[in-house]
Amino acid sequence: MLFVIVMKKLTLLIAASLWAAGVFAQQAPIAIIPQPVQLTASGGSFTLPSSIRIATPDAVKTKPVTDFLQKRLGTPTGYAVTTQGIGVKTGELATIVLRLNAKKAAPLGNEGYQLSVTPQGVTITANEPAGLFYGAQTLVQLMPPAIESNVAVPNVAWLLPAVEITDYPRYAWRGLMLDVSRHFFKKEDVEAYIDQMSRYKFNLFHWHLTDDEGWRIEIKSLPNLTKKGAYNLDKTGEFGNFSPEPADAPRTAGGFYTQEDIKEVIQYAKDRFVNILPEIEAPGHSLAAVASYPEISCTPGADKYQVRSGETGFMEWTDSGIVATIDNTMCPANENTYKFLDKVFTEVAALFPFEYIHIGGDECAKTFWKKSEAITALMKKEHLTSYEEVQSYFEKRVVKIVNAKGKKVIGWDEILEGGLAPGAAVMSWRGEKGGVEGTRLKHDVVMSPTTYGYLDYMQGDEVIEPHVYATLRLNKAYQFEPVPDSADAAYIRGGQANLWTEQVYNLRHAEYMTWPRAFAISESVWTPKALKNWDLFETRVEAHMKRFDSANVKYAPSIFDPSFTAKKDADGKLLIEMATEVKDLDIYYSFDNSFPDRFYPKYTAPLVPPKDAKVLKVITYRGTQPIGRMITMPVATLQKRLEHQP
The missing domain is CATH 2.60.40 (Immunoglobulin-like)
Known part of the structure; x- marks a missing residue:
């Protein structure tokens, strides 16, 4: 009988040891992206209790932070998470204490934070709620990967290493762009993308809303933009090489966001401390607009145009410039164009609270302008000597329209050609040259060069990656430096990466193309340059792949x-x-x-x-x-x- 009792105890002891081994195997090393400015680990740890109390100094101001923590900590642990005000007793009893500095502490600014984890609990201190939010993101990254799960995960030791962190961003503009024109993404997909980027301290969502393949934003004064301009042919395969279809083929692919949808997404982003930059492409990349309102074109027969679906032979990039087979441009010599844009920007400016509106300006084919009598007459009247100056004339008028709505303008670096409009900011995508030139002209610049930040490029060899015309591997993206040599750093506002979606059909593939390369961009615009280290970064990327596995977020394993x-x-x-x-x-x-x-x-x-x-x-x-x-x-x-x- 004694032998049986001893064996039962031994069996229980072994079972407990195996359970403990399984629990502690899930503890995560310190692997934070982007790398904090200062981090000191003391060697101790803190274990989340089964009843998590969050103390906050202001329930209204910090609601986005407490909402995030309640969901992220409560769901995978199954623990109760409650919020309370800060008092002498409640503050002492709280698991996590949020504090807002009564007097702003340098150099935290508006987005920095201090995070303290001790064996007794957690304190996050910041000047503003945004800093508390980023401190909460770092707090979650200190925990085991299972914390990212959207269902309860048993047998996990919810330990945090004891650390002291002081952190703040290098740049105020930390962006990702999603093109929803080439392929339409549902409102819920856009919100999911915003949620993912906010977790890595991106604060600017660049929403590419219009292009040749679709107009995605409701403009109530111009209903054809969504009635006709939002839909094209349902084609699957390699965009740009689709076969042509009859003119009467059903155009059912696509969609658009109502103004109510837009407001919901803006609020969703605001709750994650993300601003939204809307982009309305002009004068090029405007076929969806021209097909909807042909009176804004220079070209006879534009009333027969259809929204593009990715058919072959649309444009050719040659040594002498872009050659277009269809006129996808708005006409700078047509007053209808400016009346049209005035209506568009009136409604866009009223919807979006962010101070900037992106007006495009890139890849404007001049093929049909060269054939237009109206353009020739405009050049004579305004003493314009080149078609680049024609575009500059257009951009300057558009800038005045946007400024009249109380907004600033930013555009792709082609807006430099022919003369830059007063007050316009430059987004440099064709390498770094445009950004350097913009700073020399004392204009604000956002760096977004293809060399490091084009997420539509292949991530590995084309025999295994979805085929695109160029490759951008993770280690190259990590070399992104927002201040190029010879640029005036005083005018660099930050940087971003762009996901064009010609070959991206759904959110899962958008995730695959974004991560892990967006980690590299995040670290380049947040972390001090001196702290960047490829070998350490790559190790942290692998740790975050495990977190994405728990979160069911797709990523590319191309680095392997x-x-x-x-x-x-x-x-x-x-x-x-x-x-x-x-x-x-x-x-x-x-x-x-x-x-x-x-x-x-x-x-x-x-x-x-x-x-x-x-x-x-x-x-x-x-x-x-x-x-x-x-x-x-x-x-x-x-x-x-x-x-x-x-």
């Missing part, structure tokens, strides 16, 4: 896949080099059509493919665990790359 470089050996034959962004990975390969694992040859030096080999298959491992995707690379593809080299 090798890049392929085709070179010539001494005899001019194909030589294959491979490398990974992550240093501690091994690459295993085969040429015999079978699927390699870690018992296959390991890549240690450039490969010469066997004479008759058709494919190279590769996979990456960390130790004994596969971590990358199985990639099949045709040898013929590498041979073509070799042949196309200069």
Whole structure:
């Protein structure tokens, strides 16, 4: 009998030990994105109690913060989370204390915070509620990945490491752009995207609302914009290469946001301390507007135009400029254009509280302007000597319209050509040159160069990524520096990344294209330049991938896949080099059509493919665990790359 009792106790002890091991295995290392300005770990820890009390100095001002904490802490833990005012006793008993400084403390500014975690509890201090919100984001990142779950997760030790953090942003403008014109995203999708970006301290959502493929915002005084301009053909495949369809084909794809939808999204963003920058494209990229109101065009026959659906042969980028087959521009010589835009900006300005409106200005094809008698007459009347000056004339008039609505203007860097309108800010996308020029002219600049911030680009080799014309890997995105050499830093307001959606059909793929590269942009615009470190950043990215797994947010695992470089050996034959962004990975390969694992040859030096080999298959491992995707690379593809080299 004694033996039975002892064995039962031993069994219970073993079971408890195994349970504890499972619990403590889920503790997370300190991995915060973006990296804080100052962080000191003391070595202790704090465990969330089963009844979490949040003490706040102002229930109204801090409601977005307490709402976030109640949901994020309560859902995965299953614990009760309550909010109370700060008093001598309640403050002492609280799990998390929120404090607002009576006198603003430098250098926290409006968005900085101090976070203290001790074995007794948590305190977040800030000058403004926005700082408390960002402190709450960091607090959650200190916890195990399971805290991101949207369902209760059992058997997790909800521990936080004891730390002292002082943190504040490098720049006030920290943005992400989502193009909802090429493919329409539902209001709920947009809100989900805003929620995700706010978790990484982005504070500016650039909403690309109009383009050739769709007009997405209700303008009540111009109903055709959403009746006709919001819908195109339902096409699936590779955007830009779709086959043409009959003129009477049903146009059912797309949609738009009512003004009530817009207001709801603005409030949703406000509750996450995110401003929304609306973009209305003009004078180029305006086919949806022209198809809806052809009287704003210079070109006869515009009344037959349809909203574009991604058909082939729409535009050509040549050495001498953009050549258009359809006139997708508003007419600078037509007064109807300015009456149209006055109505648009009257309603847009009334909806959006943010101080700026984006007026586009990029990739304006002058093909049809060169054929227009009205444009020729305008040039003669206004003494304009180039078509760039025609666009500048247009932009300056638009700036006056927007300014009259109480808003400032920002546009893509093409608005510099022909002369920059007074007071206009520049968003530099064609590299850094436009940004540098904008600062020299003493205009505000937001840096958004394709080189580092175009999230529609492929993240790895095109044999495995959805095909686009360029590649941007994570380590390149991490090199983003918002102040280029020779720029006047006093005029750099910050930076952002852009997700164009020609090849992005849904939110899941938008997430895949955004993360983890948006981590790199977040750190570049928040963290001091001197604290950036690729090796440490990559480790933190992997930790946040686990958090995204818990949150069911999609991300690209491309950093675990090798890049392929085709070179010539001494005899001019194909030589294959491979490398990974992550240093501690091994690459295993085969040429015999079978699927390699870690018992296959390991890549240690450039490969010469066997004479008759058709494919190279590769996979990456960390130790004994596969971590990358199985990639099949045709040898013929590498041979073509070799042949196309200069």
